[in-house]
Amino acid sequence: xxxxxxxxxxxxxxxxxxxxxxxxxxxxxxxxxxxxxxxxxxxxxxxxxxxxxxxxxxxxxxxxxxxxxxxxxxxxxxxxxxxxxxxxxxxxxxxxxxxxxxxxxxxxxxxxxxxxxxxxxxxxxxxxxxxxxxxxxxxxxxxxxxxxxxxxxxxxxxxxxxxxxxxxxxxxxxxxxxx
Ligand code: RP5
Numbered sequence: 001x002x003x004x005x006x007x008x009x010x011x012x013x014x015x016x017x018x019x020x021x022x023x024x025x026x027x028x029x030x031x032x033x034x035x036x037x038x039x040x041x042x043x044x045x046x047x048x049x050x051x052x053x054x055x056x057x058x059x060x061x062x063x064x065x066x067x068x069x070x071x072x073x074x075x076x077x078x079x080x081x082x083x084x085x086x087x088x089x090x091x092x093x094x095x096x097x098x099x100x101x102x103x104x105x106x107x108x109x110x111x112x113x114x115x116x117x118x119x120x121x122x123x124x125x126x127x128x129x130x131x132x133x134x135x136x137x138x139x140x141x142x143x144x145x146x147x148x149x150x151x152x153x154x155x156x157x158x159x160x161x162x163x164x165x166x167x168x169x170x171x172x173x174x175x176x177x178x179x
Contacts, residue, residue, distance in 0.1 A: 026059065027057060028057055028082075029059035029083070030056055030057055030086070030156055031051065031056060031057075031059070031087075032058070032075075032087050033088045034062075034087065034090070035091065035097075036063070036065070036092060037062060037091075040062065040090060041060070043090065044145055047145035047146055050149040050150065050153075054153050056152075056153065056156065059084070063075055063097070064091075065096045065099075069100070072097070072100060073100070077104060079105075080104075084105075084107060085107060086107060086152040087101050088109075088145070089110070090112035090113070090145060091113075091114055091124060092116035092123075093123055094127050098111030098137040098139070099111075099135065099137055109136070110138045110140060110151055111137040111138065112128070112140055113129070115142050121143065125142055
């Protein structure tokens with residue numbers, strides 16, 4: 001609990017370039033979350049909150065498919081071996097991070113296109129979603145790390161009744177304003 005608080009504190013209060021290389025890993029992470037730049041880390045606040053609410057251990061990394069392709073691939077292989085069940089990969093511009101991750105694992109990969117300085121994020125959306133046949137990336141809306149978190153939880157819930165129940169009560173809450 002204390003550990004989670006510390007990691008959240010780091011993301012919320014430190015400049016992103018200082019957080020980037022901090023080993024933000026919880027024990028036995030089920031979900032690995034990658035972003036293409038330390039500058040993207042601040043977009044993860046909502047996702048982190050959701051994963052904490054559902055009590056899911058995760059690991060957070062800034063890695064780039066073009067700046068540090070070797071480290072990115074090494075990380076994916078290691079995370080895969082260490083028990084990651086779902087990868088979430090967000091990147092902006094010519095966003096090939098999620099595709100690169102998908103090329104190196106058979107675990108599900110959820111892609112998050114990040115809105116960059118040009119083209120309103122359409123560049124990243126198309127780069128992420130248009131994967132050639134055989135190597136899928138399940139792409140969510142632009143900047144929607146929150147939906148990536150919910151989708152990852154739904155995948156984990158396939159084999160976890162407790163998580164399924166938590167999802168059901170979350171969905172019940174969403175109905176309340178309509179009743
Ligand atoms: C992508 O290019 C990153 O995901 C980021 O969204 C974008 C710009 O990166 P920086 O120049 O801010 O590091 O690789």
